[in-house]
Amino acid sequence: MNAPVPNEPPPEDIILRAHGLVKEFDGRRVLDGVSFDVKRGEVLVIMGGSGCGKSTTLRILIGLEKLNGGRAWLFGKEISQASEKEFNALRRRFGVLFQSGALFNSMTVGENVALPLQQHSDLDENIIQIMVRMKLEMVGLTGFEHLKPSEISGGMKKRVGLARAIALDPELVFYDEPSAGLDPVVSAVIDELILDLKNKMGITSVVVTHHMDSAFKIADKMVYLYQGRVLAYGTPDEIRNSDDPIVQQFIRGEPDGPIPLKTSRDVYLQTLAGFADERIDKT
Ligand SMILES: Nc1ncnc2c1ncn2[C@@H]1O[C@H](COP(=O)(O)OP(=O)(O)O)[C@@H](O)[C@H]1O
Ligand SMILES: [Mg+2]
Numbered sequence: 001m002n003a004p005v006p007n008e009p010p011p012e013d014i015i016l017r018a019h020g021l022v023k024e025f026d027g028r029r030v031l032d033g034v035s036f037d038v039k040r041g042e043v044l045v046i047m048g049g050s051g052c053g054k055s056t057t058l059r060i061l062i063g064l065e066k067l068n069g070g071r072a073w074l075f076g077k078e079i080s081q082a083s084e085k086e087f088n089a090l091r092r093r094f095g096v097l098f099q100s101g102a103l104f105n106s107m108t109v110g111e112n113v114a115l116p117l118q119q120h121s122d123l124d125e126n127i128i129q130i131m132v133r134m135k136l137e138m139v140g141l142t143g144f145e146h147l148k149p150s151e152i153s154g155g156m157k158k159r160v161g162l163a164r165a166i167a168l169d170p171e172l173v174f175y176d177e178p179s180a181g182l183d184p185v186v187s188a189v190i191d192e193l194i195l196d197l198k199n200k201m202g203i204t205s206v207v208v209t210h211h212m213d214s215a216f217k218i219a220d221k222m223v224y225l226y227q228g229r230v231l232a233y234g235t236p237d238e239i240r241n242s243d244d245p246i247v248q249q250f251i252r253g254e255p256d257g258p259i260p261l262k263t264s265r266d267v268y269l270q271t272l273a274g275f276a277d278e279r280i281d282k283t
Helices: 054-061 084-091 109-120 125-138 154-165 184-201 212-218 236-240 245-252 265-273
Strands: 014-025 028-039 043-047 069-074 094-097 172-176 204-208 221-226 229-234
Touching: 014 054, 014 204, 028 054, 028 069, 028 204, 028 221, 043 054, 043 184, 043 212, 054 069, 054 172, 054 204, 094 154, 109 125, 109 154, 125 154, 125 184, 154 184, 172 184, 184 204, 184 212, 204 212, 212 236, 212 245, 221 236, 221 245, 229 236, 229 245, 236 245
Parallel strands: 028 229, 043 204, 043 221, 094 172, 172 204
Antiparallel strands: 014 028, 014 069, 221 229
């Protein structure tokens, strides 16, 4: 099922290409050849258990971590070849919704959303205020601009984070666990917003999640990461029909199967200490 991703600059409709990404921390390999393509207008979901390398993959693609191997192209530009100035230009074309939401608590909702516009555009303050209201309206928070993050719920904070992520009208938005810690109703609202951005504005999304319901609802393509490798890559139907028992166990959320619940104490301690050279599934 793993469609081969060529080791060459992608055609224009592929907004993002990862080819053989390798990342090591202190000699420990956490990404071991991760490849996928993301087409313009598509939602790609990256899923997998805790610690499999989902956030690291995102952090590489948004320029927060350096690659130890492999190549990635964002909007046709190879990121490891981009100068700081070139990467800053790329950065204006994508938005990021971090796991924590990462709002500034001392600033109002409106000021949080206005921040990227003030930092990265020369727009007049009046225009910025109009844009802030438009973005808040898009996430269903009309009239909330004067509140502080402490005065709104966790789900609303996520939506403010999303309004801020789309402030500069990005072509692509990265989400890291957008519904972590949210109740199912609120997390369904976030799913709807991701689909809205796609359907109404053609925004491409790369979404890390381990919520299977949400993954299958929003995805055009899915990547299943396991111990730093792509175990499955395809459409939701292809993933659903995967004959890989690890993938099946994960999407069904079953406790029994090839994904180990427990590992040996030594491997566990070594992993904690960050120098496990043995893959957990070999024990
Ligand atoms: N900055 C870092 N330094 C050392 N190890 C890290 C760092 N970031 C992530 N890791 C390790 O890399 C592995 C993958 O982490 P991560 O990408 O955050 O996983 P996921 O998001 O899938 O839960 C984990 O074992 C994690 O402990
Ligand atoms: Mg993570």
